[in-house]
Amino acid sequence: MDTVLLSDNDIDLVKAAELIRNGEIVGIPTETVYGLGADASNEEAVRKVFAAKGRPADNPLIVHLADFSQAKDYTTSIPDLAYTLAEKFCPGPLTMVLPKNDRIPMITSGGLDTVGIRVPSHPVMHRIIEISGRPIAAPSANTSGYPSPTSAEHVMRDMNGKISAVVDGGSSRFGVESTVIAIEGESTVRILRPGCVTKEMLEQVCSEVIIDHAILHELEAGQKAASPGMKYKHYSPKADIIMVEGELEGFIAYVGEHTGDDVYSLIFDSDSDNFPYRYMTYGKDSSEQAHLLFQRLRELDDAGAVRVYVRAPRPEGVGLAVYNRLIRAAGFEVIRV
Ligand code: TXA
Numbered sequence: 435m436d437t438v439l440l441s442d443n444d445i446d447l448v449k450a451a452e453l454i455r456n457g458e459i460v461g462i463p464t465e466t467v468y469g470l471g472a473d474a475s476n477e478e479a480v481r482k483v484f485a486a487k488g489r490p491a492d493n494p495l496i497v498h499l500a501d502f503s504q505a506k507d508y509t510t511s512i513p514d515l516a517y518t519l520a521e522k523f524c525p526g527p528l529t530m531v532l533p534k535n536d537r538i539p540m541i542t543s544g545g546l547d548t549v550g551i552r553v554p555s556h557p558v559m560h561r562i563i564e565i566s567g568r569p570i571a572a573p574s575a576n577t578s579g580y581p582s583p584t585s586a587e588h589v590m591r592d593m594n595g596k597i598s599a600v601v602d603g604g605s606s607r608f609g610v611e612s613t614v615i616a617i618e619g620e621s622t623v624r625i626l627r628p629g630c631v632t633k634e635m636l637e638q639v640c641s642e643v644i645i646d647h648a649i650l651h652e653l654e655a656g657q658k659a660a661s662p663g664m665k666y667k668h669y670s671p672k673a674d675i676i677m678v679e680g681e682l683e684g685f686i687a688y689v690g691e692h693t694g695d696d697v698y699s700l701i702f703d704s705d706s707d708n709f710p711y712r713y714m715t716y717g718k719d720s721s722e723q724a725h726l727l728f729q730r731l732r733e734l735d736d737a738g739a740v741r742v743y744v745r746a747p748r749p750e751g752v753g754l755a756v757y758n759r760l761i762r763a764a765g766f767e768v769i770r771v
């Protein structure tokens with residue numbers, strides 16, 4: 435099939451919404467990353483999403499709504515804390531896992547009896563949900579396992595010929611996917627995937643915020659994942675990614691001992707003065723690093739990198755999201771210097 439590139443004017447957004455109403459798949463910009471949007475209530479359409487991504491059937495899709503008030507239409511019960519969180523963080527990069535009702539088919543929820551609900555703030559995604567009048571299931575628009583797309587061009591690269599259209603809404607503001615949380619009890623949440631709604635921000639509303647063990651640690655054989663996405667290798671470019679933790683001096687020494695053909699380092703802006711080996715930089719703070727990380731991983735592949743040593747941010751604030759994506763891209767290979 436031909437994949438059409440649409441712009442973000444209203445005529446094109448009507449076209450995109452029409453495609454979704456007709457059970458087709460469209461690449462759509464959001465404030466986190468680009469998503470592969472389909473009518474969440476249409477089993478055939480959702481099946482196409484899994485096929486286009488090559489995604490395992492047990493990994494559930496997030497359902498995107500225009501307003502949190504619609505969450506009651508797709509769930510069996512909503513705790514008070516969810517409303518409090520929605521008031522503070524919706525629309526925005528937060529996904530809440532809630533008990534689903536029958537309007538969300540099992541294929542969308544990967545066989546679970548819960549559904550991740552998110553109200554995106556990106557005006558293009560918001561408008562497409564509104565015009566289509568449908569709940570939109572949207573995983574990140576990458577080939578399964580590859581870094582998430584933060585531009586329409588990335589989506590085209592992964593999905594050209596596999597989906598009906600891509601809407602170009604510019605580069606994604608946050609650059610990492612939404613924070614996924616489960617609500618546990620009256621005032622406790624568990625972070626299943628860290629994002630730009632940080633632990634520290636959630637603590638302003640909740641008495642306890644638990645970081646699920648699988649965010650920083652590899653699941654052991656037979657261990658059950660609180661979120662199916664944690665089971666799979668993720669965000670991986672073709673190059674071998676190795677995280678090197680410690681001070682810059684130790685990093686340089688380590689890279690010096692292990693450098694070679696087509697070896698790169700991915701470093702902070704502040705590291706680049708006199709950095710002696712081949713490198714790319716990815717920003718000066720965690721927010722910039724989140725914004726640039728996936729783009730850089732793709733650029734490293736384009737440059738032909740076979741091995742990449744990465745300076746990782748401290749796993750705090752937005753840095754926890756960056757650290758989590760990197761440690762998974764690295765297959766949990768971390769060197770301490
Ligand atoms: O920012 C985002 O969330 C992007 C944009 C497009 O909205 N979407 C996204 O979707 O990242 P995806 O499918 O690439 O990642 C969804 C993650 C997966 O790790 C999945 O396992 C988890 O959320 N998830 C979804 N529904 C869940 C549920 N009911 N229970 C536990 N985890 C769930």
Ligand code: MG
Pocket residue numbers: 573574582
């Ligand atoms: Mg994804």
